[in-house]
Amino acid sequence: MTTHPLVLLHHAGGSAAFFEPLVKALPPQIDPMPLDLPGRGRRWREAPVTAIDEAIDALLPELSQIRGEFAIFGHSLGAYLGLALAARLEETAAGCRCSLLFASANSSPSAAALPFSGSPLVTTDDEIFEITAKSGGGLSPQILEHPQLRKRTADLLRADFSISESFLSKQRKTVTEADIVVCSGTEDIFTKEQLAPWRRNSTQSTEFHQFPGGHFYPEQNIPALTEVITHRLCPPTPRQGH
Numbered sequence: 001m002t003t004h005p006l007v008l009l010h011h012a013g014g015s016a017a018f019f020e021p022l023v024k025a026l027p028p029q030i031d032p033m034p035l036d037l038p039g040r041g042r043r044w045r046e047a048p049v050t051a052i053d054e055a056i057d058a059l060l061p062e063l064s065q066i067r068g069e070f071a072i073f074g075h076s077l078g079a080y081l082g083l084a085l086a087a088r089l090e091e092t093a094a095g096c097r098c099s100l101l102f103a104s105a106n107s108s109p110s111a112a113a114l115p116f117s118g119s120p121l122v123t124t125d126d127e128i129f130e131i132t133a134k135s136g137g138g139l140s141p142q143i144l145e146h147p148q149l150r151k152r153t154a155d156l157l158r159a160d161f162s163i164s165e166s167f168l169s170k171q172r173k174t175v176t177e178a179d180i181v182v183c184s185g186t187e188d189i190f191t192k193e194q195l196a197p198w199r200r201n202s203t204q205s206t207e208f209h210q211f212p213g214g215h216f217y218p219e220q221n222i223p224a225l226t227e228v229i230t231h232r233l234c235p236p237t238p239r240q241g242h
Helices: 016-025 052-063 077-091 125-134 147-170 192-201 222-233
Strands: 004-009 030-035 068-075 096-104 179-185 206-211
Touching (some): 004 016, 004 052, 004 222, 016 030, 016 068, 016 222, 030 052, 030 222, 052 077, 052 147, 068 077, 068 222, 077 096, 077 147, 096 222, 179 192, 179 222
Parallel strands (some): 004 068, 096 179, 179 206
16 A cells, blocks of 8 residues: 655644644554654754754654655644755755645745744743744643743743744745645634735645634644545545446
8 A cells, every 4th residue: 555654743832742633543545754843752852953944954864764755744833844844855865855735824934924023032931922822822721830841841932933933034935846735723813814825835736724723723623634634645536437
C-alpha cells in the first residue's frame, strides 16, 4: 500500500502532542509525522530557537526518511513554518519536496498584523500571555497557576512569537510551488480579508475550508478535518465504466 507522508507542525507554545487525536483518526494510507520544535516534546532538553531560519534548520533533519513528495499540516505558527519549510526545500537539492500545505488557523503572511511591537523576547510573562490571547490562543488555569509550568510556557511562547516575528520581517512574501489548503475556525480572530491572500503564497491552487470553533478548532472537528485531509492526499479513484 502506498502511504502519503504528512508532516504536522504545532502552534506557538505547543508541541506535537496537540496532534494526537488527529494522528489516531487518519487512515492507514496516510503516514503522520508530528514534529516538535526544540524545547518541547521529545526535544524538551534542547534550547528553544527564536528565528525562522533556525527553526527550519532544526526541522530539516527530521525529514531525512522522506523520499519524494509529502504534505505539511501547520497549525497557527506551524502554518508559517510549513510555508518556510516548503520554500526552503524547493531551493535545495533535497530528496523530498512539499506538494501540499495545509495552512491552519493563521492569517496570510501579507495580511498579518502582530499583536505586539518590538521584540517578544523582552516581554514579561503577563505580557506574553496577553499577546497569546490576542492571537486567538489561550492558556489553561492549570498552567497559569503552576509556577514552573507558567514560567516554562512563557519562555516557549516568547521564543515562538519571535519566530513568527522573524518570518514576517524576512519572509512575508515567501512563495511555494505547493498547493495550499487554508483551514480555519469560524470563531477565530482571522477575517476573510486576512485569509484570502494566502493565494499570493502559492504558484499553484489554493482552497479554503472553515470549521466550527475557534483557534483550536481541530479539537472539536477531528472527523471533518480528517475527511478534508484524506480527500486531498488520497482522492477517490473514479470507477471505470463497463
